[in-house]
Amino acid sequence: MAKIIPFKAVRPTRDKVSLLAARSYDSYTALQVESRLRDNPFSFLHIVNPGYKYQKEISGEERYGLVKNRYQEFKEDGIFIQDEKPSLYIYKIVNRDGLEFSGIVAAASVQDYENDLIKRHEDTLEFREQIFKEYLKTVGFNAESVLLTYPDNLELEGIINAVMQRRPEYEFTTTYRDTHYVWNVDDEALLQKIQKIYSEMPALYIADGHHRSASSYLLAKDLKEENPHHTGEEAYNFFMSYLIPESNLKIYEFNRLVKDLNGLEKQEFLIKLDEYFRIENRGMEYYKPSKLHHFSMYLDGEFYSLYLRKAKYEIKNALDALDTHILFMTILKPLLGIEDLRNDQRIEYSHGKKDLAYVKTAVDSGNFAVGFGLLPVTTEEMKMIADEGLKMPPKSTYIEPKLRSGVTIYEF
Structure with missing residues (x-):
């Protein structure tokens, strides 16, 4: 019942990916942000903090427009490329503690979110949803995946392990001492097989990214109303997600x-x-x-x-x-x-x-x-609350993995 689709990711060239990939902006201290912006012209932080170019704090709609400009400049300068064929992306992380996470980057359906096939366990704040919706509407891309989880599936695990035997498209270690690997999957038969496995799952669960998924849903509603030829297959009807099996989640208190x-x-x-x-x-x-x-x-x-x-x-x-x-x-x-x-x-x-x-x-x-x-909250507790339509108190879970922003980008 769950629908996921491949997409043509915009992503950094192989030689730039380690320089470009960035943690979530709010995970850096002010000094860390300053040093990365000063010393690394390829950091994705230059895109999300466009005021640095002018040594000025910029917010609101003015910032959104400049984020879009910086993004376009990275594309024009050949720092980003776009895949020619729709793909799914196998993404593996080995973190500094030796924990391994393997999953699939795909586009998930806002219709599934609306119909509670993508289940949530946290309340969201309406003002944050609206702010991020307007941001997405201006910039036109997702750079940070929503983390979705599903019951362990041996067939899917076998496919992921088989793909990971090949040489990855990306293999890089960050200064945070996490090592990242990415493999493209664009074979049509294999894509259909993966999509079929997900379509037979009764539900997916949001592990992290409740505001991002809610904002994508609100954006899709807006763009649907503005599009007299809406079909439901437009790119804005989906949002970038990282799907990993339940056993692969690491939940901290x-x-x-x-x-x-x-x-x-x-x-x-x-x-x-x-x-x-x-x-x-x-x-x-x-x-x-x-x-x-x-x-x-x-x-x-x-x-x-x-x-x-x-x-x-x-x-x-x-x-x-x-x-x-x-x-x-x-x-x-x-x-x-x-x-x-x-x-x-x-x-x-x-x-x-x-x-x-x-x-x-x-x-x-x-x-x-x-x-x-x-x-720590368990995966089973999280799922039971989502299944009963209830919501956890804020700050109930700190969940890994945390993907880097800018490694795969979904445009709509």
């Missing part, structure tokens, strides 16, 4: 840091926690939860384990059973007064790759009063 105890004294806070949790003081032991509904807390120089009192908390659906939701419903909202997890300035998030030492340091610095550590 997002730990929580809160700046104050909402006017409560330490002992008063602990007594209130006791209603919902069995509490044990672990002292300086780095306690990391190992079971569902167990939490770590760092407060006033000491770690605590918090075990949910199941008799006190009713679980009626998949969301109720999710640890990030339990933490919100039992501690963050009623005790610490945090109702808006996206916008409240008193809470910050730290993904699990930074571990509990980061949480401890942040609290010890005096910038935060308390930190909470959680277990």
Whole structure:
């Protein structure tokens, strides 16, 4: 039932790909951005930060137009080429920790998104959807794939492994010490076979990229209304995606840091926690939860384990059973007064790759009063929430792999 299609990717020449490929813009510090823009004229960051040419901060519609201009200049200068035949792209990453991810870059259907064949587990912010929709409408391309996942499929795995026996079109290692490999697949018989396998899957799941997929859907609605000859096969009816099997996802937790105890004294806070949790003081032991509904807390120089009192908390659906939701419903909202997890300035998030030492340091610095550590969400939990039409709290998952921007570009 899921529809994916090959496309003619715009992509860097083989000799430039390692110089051009960039992480997501907001993953760099200001100093890192400055050094890359200064020292690397081929970086994709020059396209998404076009004001650097004029040493000026540019935003809004003016920036969108300049992004399009920079992109066209890269094409005119031969830094980008476009494939002559529609292709799917096998993409493999071996990251700095030795983890391997292999999947397929393809164009996924906005119709499937609308019909809930591409399922989502996170809420999106309407203003961000609209901003990114207008950006896409002006620039006319996707440079960053939405991460989609599906149940492991042995036939598809065999095809991917067979293709990866060939010499890749790209093989490059980044300064971040991740190695990337890309293979083109343009054989029509093989393309049809891959598409048929996906068409027999009842659903795909968004792992990362909820705002990107929502914005692509909104853009398609706009362009459909503007096109009296709309057929449903136009390029704007699809968005670039990276599809990998569920077993290939790596999901990390997002730990929580809160700046104050909402006017409560330490002992008063602990007594209130006791209603919902069995509490044990672990002292300086780095306690990391190992079971569902167990939490770590760092407060006033000491770690605590918090075990949910199941008799006190009713679980009626998949969301109720999710640890990030339990933490919100039992501690963050009623005790610490945090109702808006996206916008409240008193809470910050730290993904699990930074571990509990980061949480401890942040609290010890005096910038935060308390930190909470959680277990990572599982793929099954994520799917159950999506299947029930529910939405996780924000910052429930930090998911790898993270593709580089600009390696394959989808035009519409």
